[in-house]
Amino acid sequence: MLNREVLTREGNFINDPYIQHHQTQSVFCLPLLNQSKLIGVLYLENQLATGAFTPEQSQILSLLSMQAAIAIENAKLYSKLRDGKSQINQILEAVQVGIGVLDATGRPYYVNQRGIELLGKGIDPAATPDHLAEVYQVYLAGTDQNCSPEDMPIVRALKGECTRTDDLEIHQGETIIPIEAWGTPVFDEQGKVAYAIVAFQDITERKKAENLLANYNRTLEQQVAQRTAALQQSEAELRGREQELRLITDALPALISYVDANRCYQFINHTHEVWFSRNRNEILGKSVHELLGETVYQRFEPSINQVFKGQTVTLEAEIPSSLGRHCINATLIPDFDRNAQVRGFYSLITDISDRKRAEEASILEERNHMAREIHDTLAQAFTGIMIELP
Template sequence: PTANHLPESIINYVIRTHECVILNDATREGNFIHEPYIQHNQIKSILSLPLLNQGKLVGVLYLENKLAAGAFTPQRSQVLNLLSSQAAIAIENARLYSNLQKSESRMKQFLEAVPVGIGVLDAAGRVYYVNQRGIQLMGKGIDPSVTPEQIPEIYQFYLAGTDQNYPIEKLPVIRALSGECTTVDDLEIHQNNAIVPVEVWGTPIFDEQGNVAYAIAAFQDITDRKQAEKLLADYHQTLEQQVTERTLLLSQEIKERQRVENALRQSEEQRRLTMDFTHIGSWNWNIVENTTHWNDNHARLLGLVPGEVESSYQAWRERVHPEDIHRVEQAVTAALASHTDFEAEYRVIYPNGNIHWLVGRGRGIYNAAGQPVRMLGVILDISDRKRAEEASILEERNRMAREIHDTLAQSFTGVIIHARTAANKITVDPEKAQAHLAQVQNLAQTGLSEARRSVEALRRPYLLENSDLLSAFKHLTSQLESSTGIKIMCEAIGIPYPLASEVENNLLRIGQEALTNALKYAQATEIRVELIYQSTQCILRIKDDGQGFAIDRSASHNGFGLLGMAERAELIGAQIQIHSAPGQGTEIAVSVNQQENHHEST
């Protein structure tokens, strides 16, 4: 207790009154002679001073002398008063410096979550900070020894389309040191025999006196955009060549085409100029206080009008598609529990009913005990990419449908022709009729085989189209681990060998269902997928360390999607075993006989 080491009444008096207490003989004089600490320790001289900084109490100085009375003379007290003032200033400065460090740490964490490169120069032009995305793009991090003049050479900045280092005076970050805000897209980063075109924004940061304290540069990879611009430029060049070759009779058409071209150029220029860092929606979730703040772009990406709806978790949740909300919330929970970054793709429904695809990324901030206190993140609109993926899948399905149609049409046409001829010859030339009927049989068999092959290609899961079963499972588990944050391991035991197509199809579907169940219901932190290749059988085993469940023997195939897995196992002659108990996780094993697999293949 404090009372065993200090006179609490004196300390509290100084704190309350901000007055100095000096006692020449504390056991005999003053208002504190009955203080238990003084009586017990027989203290002689006492001096206690408030540590004040601009009238604000930041601490208390306490000194005592047990041996001599009057130890704290006026001269000594004057010196101690001076020292206490300096100590108060030092304590306040230390507190302000600590707050500044915390603020800088939060800012760095936010910048690390931003999916664009960020670099900062100090007022002298030295590299002060680079986030991880910036290091990935440049292939090099902070090097304080690099002077401003060396930046293009050291970081391999080149003028687009040339082998010349980018002019130092045109670099946006250097121009920002002069107070300019600039944007360029004619800069390339050369690293590891690769060329990365980037768009760069430079912005000055001013101090309280209006002087440039830092220069910040944001930059992002624009390879896809440059490729699209090149395609458009090539198209323009071809079109202009064709226009030149036309006669004067087509002058009106030429003018119209030129008008369209100019409109396209202006539209592209406007789009390029409006593409900047503000297309990213950012959010800040205070987990302790359960409050959320987002920027205007975040509201727009949710289909909301900035300022009309208050930033809140509920406002975001109301916009997310009902089929996606549980998966996204589960991914956030898993990321915070495992101290990993969060990432998920999901749909939002605009007030007008339109559906947009977003990708959300976030990073947790944790206290000393490892508990999450805050999460920072961003969202981006990926609707165009999703539409392109769906169009690609539809195109492939249409191609397969046309292939089946063309195959059957050709075979059936031949069957009809030979059947008609056989009918005409059946009485006048039975031998030729028999030959035509044999041809009918061959064509029918060929058409049936081709149709089965095409149907099998349609039925085969896309993960197995260009890879084996083990590779398909590794790709699947990698995707699930990335989207959920749950540790998922996949390995083969024994030497892998090919299985019948139908067997691989159903084993993959069973594995997908088992993994889905584990992620949805098990609350697992680790899932293991094993493909065991033995000489007589192949075994698929999925194990998790989740909460498990009680297996009802009378209805062992009900619930958790187990009925579907059992039906698929029965289709390929496989045996399925399920082991689980509350609190002990779940293990599902599917074994298929190698002899049956060989028979299926042949």
């Protein structure tokens, strides 16, 4: 407590403009504390008399200041709580998901604006947990049957369960709104359910998309089934043609085969089995190099390299077999894919050993004939010379 005499003679406030202007006679200042925290300051002044604030008054003001500090702090907390509640309400009203709340007795307590739009009505105080589905026209999806209380997410939340479902509908006259709903209990400090909250949203567009997807999948399954049947028929026809082709090629004395890009046999006829004394399964999948051997493969390799460059190649060579050595004539024909890349080649090999032997015999006979003619000519010439000699 300060008085006018002290203010005007000494201290930090003797030249204070406010004190000089208002001619303050007595001043009383007191901090407002709550749990040692400064909440504010109590300031009192008297412009009529000095010593206006006595020690007894100071004690009373000190007691009042503590109560004032508590009241101010409570007011601030209440203001914050009210502001927080207002913000929560604003958020709940702004979200595009329906929100409904039941109190612990099961009575409707709160519905946000989106919930009112989806339900077609707001809070109905007369509604009870057993009749919520009837009051708000909640049905099992695809039926005319009201959802039972046991299946209502918010009723189950009253029992302490967290649930989710997407097989419910809200009927508003002729309008049917499919919804997805979540039920969540809110517990108090004793672990009892204080509130039950349900969040629900319109899933009309999702259901449409699911129906479109289901229809598409059914159509796709039908197309796949039809395509599978067609492929099976084609495969059966192809197997039939392959069987016919195999019967034809197996009857031919020539070696007929197909070699893939890895230079491995994918098709051979029966003549291969005879020549190499191996069954079909022992040859298919093996490389040309493995079947022919190193020496013979080296003769064929340049021609194979040419055919993989897209050229048709014809060559003659001698190769061994289980029946002996054979002179062969081979034609290698490239097999192109849709991108004009060589993916393998067809091979047609014929045995020309007899022809070669005939040619060799013919050449030998011709040589012998020429030798006889030369011998006869020389013999005649020699005889004539002997006759003319004396």
